[in-house]
Amino acid sequence: MKITEEMVDYVAGLSRLRLDPEERGDMTRELEQIVSYMDVLSQVDTQGVEPLSHVLPVCNVTRPDVVEPSFDREALLRGAPKRDEATFLVPKAVE
Amino acid sequence: MTWETVIGLETHVELSTATKIFCSCTTEFGGAPNTHCCPVCTGMPGTLPTLNEKVLEYAVKASLALGCTVTRRGRFDRKNYFYPDLPKAYQISQLYLPIGRDGQVPITWGDGERKTIGIHELHMEEDAGKLVHDPWQDLTQCDYNRCGVPLIEIVTEPDFRSGEEVIAYLEKLRSTLQYLGVSDCKMQEGSLRCDVNLSVRPAGTSELGTRTEMKNLNSFKAIGRAIDYEARRQIERIEEGKRVVQETRRWDENKDATYSMRSKENAQDYRYFPEPDIPPIELSDGYLDHLRAEMPELAEAKQARYQAQYGLSGYDARMMTGEKALADFFEDCVALGAEPKNACNWIMTQILRKLKELGAEPGRMAFTPQSLCRLLALVKEGSLNRNTAVAVFDAVFETNGDINEYVKANGLSQVRDTGLIESVVSQVIGDNPQSVSDLKAGKEKAFGFLVGQCMKVLKGQGDPKLVNQLLREKLEKL
Numbered sequence: 001m002k003i004t005e006e007m008v009d010y011v012a013g014l015s016r017l018r019l020d021p022e023e024r025g026d027m028t029r030e031l032e033q034i035v036s037y038m039d040v041l042s043q044v045d046t047q048g049v050e051p052l053s054h055v056l057p058v059c060n061v062t063r064p065d066v067v068e069p070s071f072d073r074e075a076l077l078r079g080a081p082k083r084d085e086a087t088f089l090v091p092k093a094v095e
Numbered sequence: 096m097t098w099e100t101v102i103g104l105e106t107h108v109e110l111s112t113a114t115k116i117f118c119s120c121t122t123e124f125g126g127a128p129n130t131h132c133c134p135v136c137t138g139m140p141g142t143l144p145t146l147n148e149k150v151l152e153y154a155v156k157a158s159l160a161l162g163c164t165v166t167r168r169g170r171f172d173r174k175n176y177f178y179p180d181l182p183k184a185y186q187i188s189q190l191y192l193p194i195g196r197d198g199q200v201p202i203t204w205g206d207g208e209r210k211t212i213g214i215h216e217l218h219m220e221e222d223a224g225k226l227v228h229d230p231w232q233d234l235t236q237c238d239y240n241r242c243g244v245p246l247i248e249i250v251t252e253p254d255f256r257s258g259e260e261v262i263a264y265l266e267k268l269r270s271t272l273q274y275l276g277v278s279d280c281k282m283q284e285g286s287l288r289c290d291v292n293l294s295v296r297p298a299g300t301s302e303l304g305t306r307t308e309m310k311n312l313n314s315f316k317a318i319g320r321a322i323d324y325e326a327r328r329q330i331e332r333i334e335e336g337k338r339v340v341q342e343t344r345r346w347d348e349n350k351d352a353t354y355s356m357r358s359k360e361n362a363q364d365y366r367y368f369p370e371p372d373i374p375p376i377e378l379s380d381g382y383l384d385h386l387r388a389e390m391p392e393l394a395e396a397k398q399a400r401y402q403a404q405y406g407l408s409g410y411d412a413r414m415m416t417g418e419k420a421l422a423d424f425f426e427d428c429v430a431l432g433a434e435p436k437n438a439c440n441w442i443m444t445q446i447l448r449k450l451k452e453l454g455a456e457p458g459r460m461a462f463t464p465q466s467l468c469r470l471l472a473l474v475k476e477g478s479l480n481r482n483t484a485v486a487v488f489d490a491v492f493e494t495n496g497d498i499n500e501y502v503k504a505n506g507l508s509q510v511r512d513t514g515l516i517e518s519v520v521s522q523v524i525g526d527n528p529q530s531v532s533d534l535k536a537g538k539e540k541a542f543g544f545l546v547g548q549c550m551k552v553l554k555g556q557g558d559p560k561l562v563n564q565l566l567r568e569k570l571e572k573l
Contacts, residue, residue, distance in 0.1 A: 014364060015184070016177045053170055053369035059377045065112050065149035068119035071133040086128040087236035090179045093226060 001039070003032040096334075097298040100326040101306075102255035102291060103215075106268065107246050108278045109222065109286035110153045115243035116221050117144030117187065117373075122245070124284055128238035136243035138182030144372050150245040151194075151376065153277035154219045155386055157247055158195025160271050160393060161214050166192050167378050171219070171370035179237050180223035188248075190367045193218035194376075200251075200271075201395070203413065204263035212264050213252035222246050247277075253292070253303065258322035262315050265289065266417055270394045273419040279458075282313055289318060294339070295329045304329070305339040309353055311346050321346040325353050397422055405435035414443055420458035421446075427464035433471050441467060445485060449492050461495040469498045478502070478556055480512045510557045513565065516549070519557070520566050523548045524573070534570065542566070 008028050012019050019027060073086065082089040115122055118135035135142045158165050169192040175185045198214030224242035226235050249268065255261050269280040269287060280287040289312050294304035309325060312318045329339050344353040392400070394416040401412040416422045421442065428438040446467075450457060470488060473479045479487065479502065491501055502508045510516060523545055524531055530548075533541035549562050 014175070014177060014366070054371065054374055056374065059375045061145060061374045062148035062151060063119070063145045065114050065147050066119065067113050067121045070120045070131050073127075073129050073132070076129060076132055076134070076137055076139075082234075084236065087227070087238055088129075088179075088182075089234045089236060091235070092228060092233045093179050093235045 001035050003028055003035055007031075098295045098326075098330050099298045099300075100256060100293065100295050100322070101253050101303060102257075102261055102293050102322065103253035103306075104249075104251045104255070104261060104264070105290040105292070106249045106251075106265070107222075107288045107290075108157075108249065108268075108272060108280060110150055110245040110247060111276070111278050111286075112147055112149045112153065112245055114147055114149075116147050116150050116219070116245035117243055120243065126240050128236070129240065131240040132242070137239050138184075138242075144187065146373055146376075147245065150219060152386060153245075153275075154194045154217065154247050155378065155383070156275050156390065157249075157272060157277050158198065158217050159383075159387060159390065160275055161195065161198040161200055161217065161249070161268075163195030163198035163214055163217055165378060165383060166194055166196065168192070168375060169194055169378075170375045171373045172367045173370045174220075174365045174367055176365055178223075179235060180226050181242065182224070182237070182239060186221060186223070187370050187373065188220035189218035191369070200264060200267055202260065202263040202267050204259050207409065210254070210260070212254045212260075215250045215252050217247055217249050220246050220248060253294075258319040261291070261322060262319055265315060265318070267394070270417055270419060274391055274393050274422075276391070281456075282315070285313070288313070291318065291322060291325075293322060293325050293329070295326055295333070304333075305341050307339065307341065307353075308343045309346055310343060310356070313348075317346060317348055320351060321353060324351065328353065394422075401425075401435075405429070405439070407436065407439055411439050411443065414447075415439055418457050420456070424457065424464055424467075428467055428471075431464055431468040433464075433468050437471060438467065441471065441488075445488055446492075449489070453493065460492075462492050463495055466491065466495055466498055473498070473502065473508075476554075478508045478510070478554075480510075480515065483507050483511075508556055510553050511561060513561065516553070516557055516561055516565050517569070519549050519552045520562070520569050523552065523566075524569060531570070531573070542570075545570075 005024055005028050008019070008024055008031065012024075012027075077083045077086075077088065080088045109122075112122060114120060115136055118133050120131045120133050120136055123131065129137075135144055155165055169189070171187050172190040173185045174188045174190070177184050193216040195214070195217035198217065200212045200214060201209065202212055203209050222241050222244040224237055224239040226237055228235050251264070255264065265287075272278045272280055278286055282288075291309045291312060292306045293309065294306035296302065296304045307325060307329070309321050312321055325344070332339055340355075343356045345356050346353050397416045398409070398412040401407045401415055402409060407415065414421075415425045424446075425435075425438060425442055428442075429435050446457075446460075446462070449455075449462075450460065470479070470484055474481060474484045487498060487501055487507060490496065491498055527545060527548060530541040530544050534545070545566055546559075546562055549566060550557050550559070553562070
């Protein structure tokens with residue numbers, strides 16, 4: 001599958017990433033390489049093989065519905081690039 | 096031309112678990128911003144979400160109650176979107192293998208009209224956080240207390256043709272989920288939220304028109320009005336030769352109108368893929384049998400039972416079971432010895448009237464089944480006539496004041512019912528011909544005896560002045 005610069009722009013847009021022309025070129029080449037590996041995988045005969053979404057042979061990993069203390073707010077906010085006393089601050093987002 | 100409105104619903108219901116879907120933070124409503132949070136629900140790198148077993152249980156119970164086929168081997172999917180209400184930049188949801196599919200919900204509305212609404216799917220997902228847009232700075236504050244609160248989303252087929260049907264379905268859904276105990280379904284607090292997909296087409300055709308999606312509908316009343324407005328808007332556009340644009344519209348309660356939210360371009364590309372952090376879910380026969388056995392009696396079964404066991408009409412049975420809190424109230428009254436039809440009558444005429452007046456919900460009223468039973472008993476034993484009882488009810492309802500005390504304090508327990516006293520007087524005169532002739536012969540003492548007899552029949556609660564007066568009048572007419 002061919003990755004075009006338009007595709008890279010589209011995906012970057014969805015992720016709110018701004019790429020300069022150089023980054024865009026690098027990204028296109030790298031994604032192309034990654035996706036071309038899928039062509040290798042596509043050669044495997046998967047007739048009659050059930051799709052697999054998880055590799056570990058585990059299922060139903062759950063926890064009981066018991067409240068544990070929440071985190072210290074200060075500790076959660078500490079790493080935020082921008083914050084006020086009680087909340088994370090982000091550039092104005094309008095629906 | 097006659098037009099047909101076609102509606103499908105997406106309803107988000109908050110599950111009433113103690114903790115969030117993927118972490119052990121509390122789901123309690125309110126709280127200072129970001130105090131019900133941890134690294135998992137604030138989307139910190141390197142954290143691992145773990146599914147709350149109660150969420151799974153509630154979602155399966157809801158699926159079973161809505162007649163869905165439960166997905167025996169399921170999983171979660173990752174819905175990618177970049178918006179700060181979800182700090183991970185994705186929502187853990189279910190797309191490919193929702194927990195429930197192909198359900199049916201029978202509804203009844205109006206004068207007993209019926210139909211069955213198809214449920215396309217029911218899936219589990221996490222709620223998003225709350226954003227507050229600071230009007231002074233170009234900034235948005237993020238509060239993640241609600242982030243990770245468990246939701247089920249219930250998607251119907253486009254089976255509705257009117258707002259009435261939609262409201263009947265939502266009432267049914269609310270009652271079912273309340274009976275199951277999986278959600279309190281409070282629209283005001285946002286634990287039941289509804290998006291309405293609506294299109295119109297010429298009556299008799301089968302192709303669907305272009306639909307719009309309406310959001311921000313936070314009461315049944317708003318939903319009914321928004322549906323009427325939006326159907327009219329679309330019909331007018333088409334009749335003017337314009338076309339309906341597929342878009343999301345917001346209902347403005349104050350203006351009684353919907354307006355376009357100018358949906359962003361590329362908005363619908365969520366790039367779903369299987370959620371790698373949550374292992375698959377496999378449900379055994381034993382697990383499902385266990386949950387089936389735990390299912391409570393739901394509204395429809397209750398309706399049938401109320402009709403068969405208590406002799407209520409179909410309409411009354413429907414009204415009694417519409418909300419779990421009301422059905423509980425009714426059943427408590429019956430358990431306390433109230434005559435079922437009588438209790439039902441009082442609930443329908445007085446309690447529902449009072450709740451409507453106060454804009455209150457049955458689940459939140461102070462008035463208890465004990466109080467209603469006390470009142471019914473006073474009416475039954477003749478201490479209060481019905482009108483007085485209603486006045487007492489009005490006075491004590493809001494605070495659940497003590498009925499006996501109120502009656503005593505206001506001297507209401509005396510019988511002042513002229514009709515009742517008159518009938519007692521006639522009875523006493525008929526039963527005591529000797530005293531009547533004594534009185535005619537001038538023995539005034541006999542009058543006192545007759546008054547005494549009347550009071551005895553009235554259990555001492557007759558208003559003495561009234562009894563005297565009415566007895567005198569009756570005797571003079573003899």
